[in-house]
Amino acid sequence: MNMSGLSFNALPPIDLPFRFFISAPLFIIACALLILFSGEALWLSRWQANMLALTHGFTLGFLTMVMMGALLQLLPVIGGIGLAKPRLMASTSHILYSAGVIALMLNFIFAENWLTISALILLSLGFGIYLCAIIWLLVKKISQSDAINGFRLALTSLVVVLLLGVLLLASRAGITMPFTLDKQFTNIHALFGLVGWAGILIISVSFQVLPMFHVAPNMPKYIRQYLSVSIFIFLLVYMVYAEFALGLIVISHGVFALTLFYVINQRKRKIDDTSIKYWQLAAATLLLLNVLYFLPDSFYRSADTPLFIALPDKTMLLTAIFIYFYLLSVIQAMLLKILPFLSYTHLQQRCLIDFSAMQFIPHMHEFLNKKQGLALYYLHILSGLSLLAVICEPSLYVFFAACLLLEFSWLLLLMIKCMHLYFTVSQKIHLSNKA
């Protein structure tokens, strides 16, 4: 029987997830500057070079960066097993991965061959090291749960995204492929990234965090067992019957949204909580996406739209809403919980032996002030609305860039404050242990 699961030795040092977290808002700040310098032309098509840099800055630089950091901590806690050589693995993969994302963004902007090849090598290595370590963990005996099974599907999707991305980059670098890499190929790459990797991971994480932080009931059993795997199967079907599978993927997310509303409504902890607001926003977004997806085409970019204004390009609109109001919302909800939670847990574990040092540990709200967390939520809504505005009217790009700068500088500041407090207290405990 695995007894090590009850020990906290499995937790990797806190500075490892912290470095992933703190890098993430820096990428969005870079994206805001890119928007500012790219002008209106950026918003004309999703195939614009700078738009590709922007989407990868958001998805790899922010979303994946945070998720990589969070998984480092979540897997040992949920699975009860630690990573091998966490410091070497996490620091190396973090440096290579960050450099890889920067090279990838620059490769889109400047279209230089050496940047493409650098991105290819750095991202393959960065992702490769990280994925090998995590997959080793998931293949090894780890306690079984629906969340862990979801993680497996999400990571499988990430491997698919990475392989397709490598092929796309190699082709961009001039290497001849035995088959054509058309737009459908890129769509598969994007969908596996947004829905398979980020989406399934979020669904799986929700099984764990909603009951834990909000004393909510478990998600219904059939949702826990079948939702992630169904979405994964629809992603596979998408490769052959794109239109049909995409509809099913959208509906599956609608089902998830209704389940989220139900579980949140049934939670026992009813006090005001910004993370809950984020989850509600995320669920409402998924329902809105169902409406927008199934609207007739005449609503989009058409002179005979039944609305007072024609909606912008459907793919761009739906993708922007999915990323900004769904994925980013949940990631921020998680960060608001996980930053104080990790800080506290790590310090608390150090006081198991030296009980008297407990007096130095601040409570959770001191690590992350509630009002400041709420301000982040309002900034997020503001910049989300400004994103919608810029998609409809590209000349508003300065407004969107300013909102992004504000929101993510604020997030960065909250992270720095939390981490600063952690290290100050950690030092006090260290001195107390020595005394």
Added chain:
Amino acid sequence: MSSIPEYMTAKHRECDEVFCQAEAAVAERNWPLALTNWQCFASELTEHLAQEEEVLFPQFEQATGMTTGPTQVMRMEHQQMRALVQELDNALAAKAKDEYLGLAETLMVMMQQHNMKEEMMLYPMMAQHLSDGDQLIEGFKGSKVA
């Protein structure tokens, strides 16, 4: 007749519920209701910890020979939880709403983590090693240990 994992997990849920009621009352500055719920939680928690520390843990340690393993970690975490309960007592007495809510969030996540470890690992191990587990639970139901 209920098993150790079943009964003790249900107790965790009961504690969570009354804890949330106390927290909600504090958030609304309903101090009399907060005090009633908080005292109810504190006595439920005290009883639950005593059932573990005075009955289940010693029996488990005897049955497995493990005295420095998981039960020791659990005992140390109980001690930390008691310290937080004491701080919450003080915050409630001072009607310090923000302080109480910050401490409550802290105790909540500590309990959830602690409970997860007990429910996923320790209780199933106890059910496996303690042949008289069901009788022990019947004993808990019949009398208050604390």
